[in-house]
Amino acid sequence: MSSSNELPNPMQDWQMGRGAQAAPPAPRHSHQDVETAVQTDSTIELTGAEIVWATLEGEGVREVFGYPGGAILPVYDALRKFPIRHILVRHEQGATHMADGYARASGRVGVALATSGPGATNLVTGLATAMLDSIPIVCITGQVSSKVLGSDAFQEVDITGVTLPVTKHNYLVTRADEIAPVLREAFAIAQSGRPGPVLVDITKDAQQAVAPFNFKAAAPRPRRPHPMLRAEGSAVADAAELLRAAKRPVILSGHGVIKAGATEAMLTLAERMQIPVATTLLGLGGFPASHPLALGMMGMHGESWVNDAIQKADLLIACGMRFDDRVTGTLASYAPHAKKIHIEIDPSEINKNVRADVALIGDLGEVLELLLPHLSGASAAGESAWLREINQSKGESAVRDIRNLPDLGHLYAAHVMHDLWRATGGNAIVATDVGQHQMWEAQYYRHEQPRTLITSGGLGTMGFALPAGIGAKVACPDREVWVIAGDGGFQMTACELSTIAQEHLDINIAIVNNGYLGMVRQWQEFFYDKNYASSPILSPDFVKLAEAHGIPGATVRARGEVDAALALARETRGPFLINFLVEKEESVYPMIPAGAALHEMIRRPASAGPDPMLESPDDV
Amino acid sequence: MLHTFVALVEDKPGVLSRVSLLFRRLNVNIYSLVVGRSERAGTSRMTIVAEASATAGHRIAASLYKLENVTSVDDVGAQANVTRELALIKVAATPQTRSHIFELVEVFRARIVDLATESLMIELTGVESKIEGLIQVLEESGDQVLEVARTGRMVMRRGRHGSRVLEAMRVPGMVNGEPGDEHEAEVLEPDVTGEHRFGE
Structure with a gap:
């Protein structure tokens, strides 16, 4: 700290680049010098800005998503020395969703970069999205110089204050020597326990000052003890006993299965005990959809036989899921006959919504490793009465399935999802937005592998799909990536088309265009007397919009055109956009109305005449 | 009912706002909150008394422990103290x-x-x-x-529960040698009326 009593002069600092006047000239180290220092575990003098990149490189970061501005310019200036790819976004919200999609698709930490003030506040929606879905991202923001903090300097906002409730943790860094330890701790926090977003706000003078950098010495201290379950804990034995005694068990497979990489252990558990597996929206892909024990999605737009099975079950084994209100319906009547085993990494989720009879706290993979030996002698006799009952009801309920319906000239979003699933063999990474198309995708695109569905579940963030799809493609350049968005959500972040063009990303985009904010319209139809207040939405010609970005596209109006358009998109090198003009007033069925029980689902009403969406047993 | 939580937290700027934000978000009124130094350098001790339902104790304690600056949480309400x-x-x-x-x-x-x-x-x-x-x-x-x-309420557990201090002072044989030492108590019981301790 300066001993001078002079008041800080903000005018001196906000002028870009001039804040460096007092700083000593930066030492000129090449990237090779930094590499050598890291490899030989020696200390090297670097500017704070260089320390940012050197630490990111040390953490294994190869790509970051960001947008420059005054308070982060020193960091951008230092980028040229480091082998890290920077993807310039068109709006900082996009940077967070890209980092988010990157993390969901790869399991690695996504990194977003923004400047102070408006750049930082634009991150908030993306941070909240990542927070609600427990996604490990690290956001780095520039901040005004520490000398003028709190003075309402140009582009100053208290971003650590603003983001307190939407980050797992955040930091304000005012000294260059704090940057490496704080960033390394941020990476550790983002990934440990229940993952989540971490924001690191670095003042401009900290970026410009010089400090010794030693990657190894900046390693975070060991994480706090986690109230982890122990092998000898009686809870495991209690859980095993409940599992053995159960006659009508159902496994609830959540997002935690994917995060913990516990698909194999889940398969073992389900197969050994012959327990059917219901999946949450974010859990799709965690258990292969084609598996004979896979029931499908539960909850508000889940399959009716899945929700019925949960309501009739005598034991629920909840694995890495949190009994969200979209999954349980009204809690008063949720699974009334079932005891509950809750396997969860976050102790604060236990007994939050649903009372657990046995709680197993810890990483799902580790807990299953403890639990499975207790079940080694279990018999896997043929189909139990319970499975037979579920499979029968599945047969009856499957009549809502439109997959094999004839083409009568109509184009339904469900057809598009089904045809896309067929065309890609269920192996593409699909990023969806929020609303009707999101539910249709979840119902008709059958995910076989973890990390193939990228969707905003907890926050329900419209505008998520396009940037998240970009992040997924950057993380997994060899995978086929599809962005599916509605005409409403797509327009929220459509500016990122330009990012796709600039980065030459081979992403296919399917817009499910019904001229409405579809899910809003559906709720207005069901619950607000069809008063379609502000839900009809005008859109630009999306194909022309794509063309304006140099991206080819096609418009599809009938089911007969779907396959050809999909094939064209998949064959085209580089991005391709398809504008699917689908049935305007179609609703997602079945549906649990708000406040109703899980089994009280609204079913598709029978209509007169040969409605192509009509449910009949012949459809199966 | 009134719950009393003792939390050991890092002595850093902003920690108090993280803790109070949690109570605000849960719409729980803080009855009293005492912060001061603890037996360890760099660690402050908070005693938080809050009005919440009988079943809320576990969730508040677990949520407090989720905060990165919180090293341990103890819901001391029903304990001898x-x-x-x-x-x-x-x-x-x-x-x-x-x-x-x-x-x-x-x-x-x-x-x-x-x-x-x-x-x-x-x-x-x-x-x-x-x-x-x-x-x-x-x-x-x-x-x-x-x-x-x-000042608001300050609470300390009676008797051998002071092992935290002993541990901090590195007194040998007092922590791990004891039957039923406090590490046993870490296994979280789902019982909402039970003891809720995290960390340490």
């Missing part, structure tokens, strides 16, 4: 009324710490009911209470 609060009470007092106030102070084992022509100041340490008792008696005997400053 020592509870103290410090109060400074300024009472209007003339030379005529002083003597019976002195008597009251004697009975309550309080102290007079300041004496002026028109008032005197009483320092009192004890549980809340004792402090409230003195205030009530003063008011009922016609003495006007001019000012009250209370």
Whole structure:
């Protein structure tokens, strides 16, 4: 700290680049010098800005998503020395969703970069999205110089204050020597326990000052003890006993299965005990959809036989899921006959919504490793009465399935999802937005592998799909990536088309265009007397919009055109956009109305005449 | 009901706002909150008393432990412990009324710490009911209470639960050698009425 009593002069600092006047000239180290220092575990003098990149490189970061501005310019200036790819976004919200999609698709930490003030506040929606879905991202923001903090300097906002409730943790860094330890701790926090977003706000003078950098010495201290379950804990034995005694068990497979990489252990558990597996929206892909024990999605737009099975079950084994209100319906009547085993990494989720009879706290993979030996002698006799009952009801309920319906000239979003699933063999990474198309995708695109569905579940963030799809493609350049968005959500972040063009990303985009904010319209139809207040939405010609970005596209109006358009998109090198003009007033069925029980689902009403969406047993 | 949480937290800027934000978000009113240094350098001790339903204790303790700056949380409500609060009470007092106030102070084992022509100041340490008792008696005997400053509740577990201190002082054999040492208590019981301790 300066001993001078002079008041800080903000005018001196906000002028870009001039804040460096007092700083000593930066030492000129090449990237090779930094590499050598890291490899030989020696200390090297670097500017704070260089320390940012050197630490990111040390953490294994190869790509970051960001947008420059005054308070982060020193960091951008230092980028040229480091082998890290920077993807310039068109709006900082996009940077967070890209980092988010990157993390969901790869399991690695996504990194977003923004400047102070408006750049930082634009991150908030993306941070909240990542927070609600427990996604490990690290956001780095520039901040005004520490000398003028709190003075309402140009582009100053208290971003650590603003983001307190939407980050797992955040930091304000005012000294260059704090940057490496704080960033390394941020990476550790983002990934440990229940993952989540971490924001690191670095003042401009900290970026410009010089400090010794030693990657190894900046390693975070060991994480706090986690109230982890122990092998000898009686809870495991209690859980095993409940599992053995159960006659009508159902496994609830959540997002935690994917995060913990516990698909194999889940398969073992389900197969050994012959327990059917219901999946949450974010859990799709965690258990292969084609598996004979896979029931499908539960909850508000889940399959009716899945929700019925949960309501009739005598034991629920909840694995890495949190009994969200979209999954349980009204809690008063949720699974009334079932005891509950809750396997969860976050102790604060236990007994939050649903009372657990046995709680197993810890990483799902580790807990299953403890639990499975207790079940080694279990018999896997043929189909139990319970499975037979579920499979029968599945047969009856499957009549809502439109997959094999004839083409009568109509184009339904469900057809598009089904045809896309067929065309890609269920192996593409699909990023969806929020609303009707999101539910249709979840119902008709059958995910076989973890990390193939990228969707905003907890926050329900419209505008998520396009940037998240970009992040997924950057993380997994060899995978086929599809962005599916509605005409409403797509327009929220459509500016990122330009990012796709600039980065030459081979992403296919399917817009499910019904001229409405579809899910809003559906709720207005069901619950607000069809008063379609502000839900009809005008859109630009999306194909022309794509063309304006140099991206080819096609418009599809009938089911007969779907396959050809999909094939064209998949064959085209580089991005391709398809504008699917689908049935305007179609609703997602079945549906649990708000406040109703899980089994009280609204079913598709029978209509007169040969409605192509009509449910009949012949459809199966 | 009133819950009492003892949290050890990092002594850093912003930690208090993270803790208070959590209570705000849960719409739980903080009854009292005491922060001060603990036996360890760089670690502060918070005693938080909050009004919440009987079943909320576990969730609040678990949510507190989720905060990165929180090293340990203990819901001490139902445990054997020592509870103290410090109060400074300024009472209007003339030379005529002083003597019976002195008597009251004697009975309550309080102290007079300041004496002026028109008032005197009483320092009192004890549980809340004792402090409230003195205030009530003063008011009922016609003495006007001019000012009250209370610290809020501080709590410490009794007896061997002080092993945390021993551990910090690295006293050998006291922590791991003990039957039923506090590490046993870490296994989280789903029972909502049970003990909720995290960390350490």
